Amino acid sequence: MADILHRVGIKGPLSEVYKALATREGAAAWWTGNTQGESKPGGMLKFRFHTREGNEIGGFDMKVLELQPGRRVLWQVVEGPAEWIGTKVSFDLRQEGDYSIVLFKHQGWKEAAEFMHHCSTKWAIFLMSLKSLVETGKGQPSPEDVTVGDWH
Amino acid sequence: MADILHRVGIKGPLSEVYKALATREGAAAWWTGNTQGESKPGGMLKFRFHTREGNEIGGFDMKVLELQPGRRVLWQVVEGPAEWIGTKVSFDLRQEGDYSIVLFKHQGWKEAAEFMHHCSTKWAIFLMSLKSLVETGKGQPSPEDVTVGDWH
Numbered sequence: 542m543a544d545i546l547h548r549v550g551i552k553g554p555l556s557e558v559y560k561a562l563a564t565r566e567g568a569a570a571w572w573t574g575n576t577q578g579e580s581k582p583g584g585m586l587k588f589r590f591h592t593r594e595g596n597e598i599g600g601f602d603m604k605v606l607e608l609q610p611g612r613r614v615l616w617q618v619v620e621g622p623a624e625w626i627g628t629k630v631s632f633d634l635r636q637e638g639d640y641s642i643v644l645f646k647h648q649g650w651k652e653a654a655e656f657m658h659h660c661s662t663k664w665a666i667f668l669m670s671l672k673s674l675v676e677t678g679k680g681q682p683s684p685e686d687v688t689v690g691d692w693h
Numbered sequence: 694m695a696d697i698l699h700r701v702g703i704k705g706p707l708s709e710v711y712k713a714l715a716t717r718e719g720a721a722a723w724w725t726g727n728t729q730g731e732s733k734p735g736g737m738l739k740f741r742f743h744t745r746e747g748n749e750i751g752g753f754d755m756k757v758l759e760l761q762p763g764r765r766v767l768w769q770v771v772e773g774p775a776e777w778i779g780t781k782v783s784f785d786l787r788q789e790g791d792y793s794i795v796l797f798k799h800q801g802w803k804e805a806a807e808f809m810h811h812c813s814t815k816w817a818i819f820l821m822s823l824k825s826l827v828e829t830g831k832g833q834p835s836p837e838d839v840t841v842g843d844w845h
Binding site for chain 1: 703
């Protein structure tokens with residue numbers, strides 16, 4: 542088992558960071574503009590990605606397992622690339638001075654294949670988009686996300 | 694044992710990416726401006742970091758274990774934060790169409806502590822700086838690096 546781990550500190554209130562993680566509208570503003578479904582415990586969120594030209598390039602269905610206001614959001618992947626199915630994505634939050642700290646984990650990868658390396662870099666980019674959303678009011682969700690290479 | 698893994702694709706020749714990784718001048722242009730020492734097998738590189746105000750905030754001494762032109766660079770941490778000592782940092786390169794692919798690994802962490810989460814995000818940022826250096830001629834090495842939070 543291998544994990545993707547990240548940590549960002551966001552200059553802004555925990556409540557704003559939580560809102561960006563725990564609501565459909567929030568996720569659509571930093572991860573992917575095409576986010577559908579219901580963000581409630583037991584609910585399903587459907588994240589879809591497109592090229593800038595508008596071609597769909599797949600996505601993920603995530604079951605919302607935990608929503609603890611100001612503290613934690615936990616999703617589990619139900620549909621998507623084979624490597625993602627069954628993995629869990631969590632965001633643990635806490636205040637530290639002026640910062641809201643986000644500890645991110647994408648756990649349960651069966652192997653540390655090349656695709657996992659790519660996803661690790663890409664999650665960092667999206668967490669920076671989340672940071673930007675809370676700090677400036679504007680994220681860079683797909684399809685306006687920063688590209689990290691030939692895989693997109 | 695836990696690992697930090699990343700993958701970036703850089704639009705540029707392998708030889709340029711390798712030069713940026715395998716030379717002191719290269720590393721100084723994407724990781725930290727204060728890079729000293731000799732990049733040769735068995736040599737030692739000293740990476741030091743400063744705040745934008747010029748205060749030193751530590752760094753790493755790395756032994757150069759492997760330099761395979763156009764293919765691989767491997768360092769081992771000899772001095773630095775306790776969590777880093779003994780860990781290995783590798784860059785595996787290959788051509789894929791117009792892209793030079795960099796598979797990055799920072800291996801041998803004893804535990805997945807919060808500091809490791811931070812370093813994972815930060816490595817992604819520095820690999821994007823490497824990408825920018827090769828693609829545009831300009832990286833964002835420390836102390837001009839992108840901040841990811843309260844730890845810097």
